[in-house]
Amino acid sequence: MDITASRVVDVTRVVRAAAANALADFRATYTWYSWTFGWLGRMLCQVTFFALIGSFLHSAEQTRYLVLGNSVATCVIEAMTVVVSTSWERAHGTLALLAAAPSEMGWVFVGRSLQWPVSGCGTSLVALLVLDPLFGVHFAAAQVPVLVLLVVLTAFGTYGFGLFLGAFVLAAPAVRNIVYNAAFLVTMAISGVQVPTGYWPFGVRLVAEALPATHGLAAVRALADGASPAAITRPALYAAVTGVLWLTAALTAFRLSAQRARRHDGYEFAV
């Protein structure tokens, strides 16, 4: 086996072991009914809350825009939870051990919080396929596989962005909830969830272009509007590319953070 192949096997093994941890964490947090009636119910209420603003504005078009945007945003919110769960390793006191282990720490964190984008995809798809028709947004059966793919792209692209933020929150776990809330709310504001990105000034639009959610959502909107395959594929590709770039940035940030922590003993226990 050459060096590259052996490295891929190593990375897969690390991510798989960390993902088993993620699954155990998820099962300890939720039961099927607390996820369904607690989390999912709450997120559907959030989507309805924003959709009703459209009704309040007496605009069917606005209602449709808001319900679709906020349904996709549910997977963004959930995938971004990685910002919070990454810092849990410090509260558990396991970070120093991870820093001492021979495998690259970034890949551990890639697997460590996979429960969130997976659960987020479930939440988004329920919102899109069950709640949205009540507000006039319908997807044909033939569109569903593409819709699933686009939601997965959006959730995992955002997960890369969240991981990048998580690498910094490791150094300051006390602000994890602030960073998490700010990150998903800024995304919800500028990425075309509530208003078209064109509403914002040029600088803000530029930031929005760097977010996978902006492109993932644009692709879902194009699909819902029955646009041509090219009009759906282009933003989907942008979502994939920005997602990969954020993941690369996150792995680099974890690598640099681990190097710095090893030198300065920076990974002590912290709640």
Add this chain to the structure above:
Amino acid sequence: MSPTLFWQVFRLQVVMTLRTPDTLHVFVTAPLYTTLFLAITEHADRRDLAGFAVLAPVLMSLWSMALMAGGELIGHERERGTLEAVVATPARYSSVIAARIAAVTLLSTLSLAEAWLVAWAGFGILVTIAHPALFLLGLLLTAAAMAGTAACVSALFVLAPSARILQNTLSFPFFLLGGVLVPVDYLPHWLQPASKAVFLSWSARVLRAAVSPGPSHGTTGALLAVVLLGLAGFAAGTLLIDRILRRVRVTGTLARM
């Protein structure tokens, strides 16, 4: 509870909250929610709804902060191993909890200034309060009702298997039922009676009337509903906490509470 003790507990909680950045996250979320709501109303060319868009994040902050405080006060005492010592003091524990929640809730009313500033500096909208006395009374009674309800919530957190899930679950369903942004008249008819049991719906009605020009009709009944529902929450919370404590003292399971 004596006023001195109330003040000491209140002050302690203010100091603790100010030193824990994460508990102040509503001061980050309030301006961002204001931005979201104002972007929607401005994009729809509905400046007349700016007052609604500024008030909603304030009510959301009050509720979120009360939920957070209600949910985590007991949990933190338990984690730090200080719960037994606090319960053993002569002060009634439910009153200590109420004073601490009141401090957190009062702090979160500062989000009003933030929301107002976002409207002014970010969108060039000057939100004026047409009926200042009604607004101040409404805000104070809402904060008090919030503290009362949070006392009840803190008891629920003790009984619930996962406080964090309950905390997450109780946010948007209540924002929806409470009509914090969109009046409850826009909810489906079958859901509207349930919103009457949520004091937020009455608070939102009072505060919206206070920022709207023209006479403010029907606010006395709404203010009364806020007071009554807040008192009911406080009474239920006090009763529950006292009963739970009496039981765990007998069974010797306080540490597992």
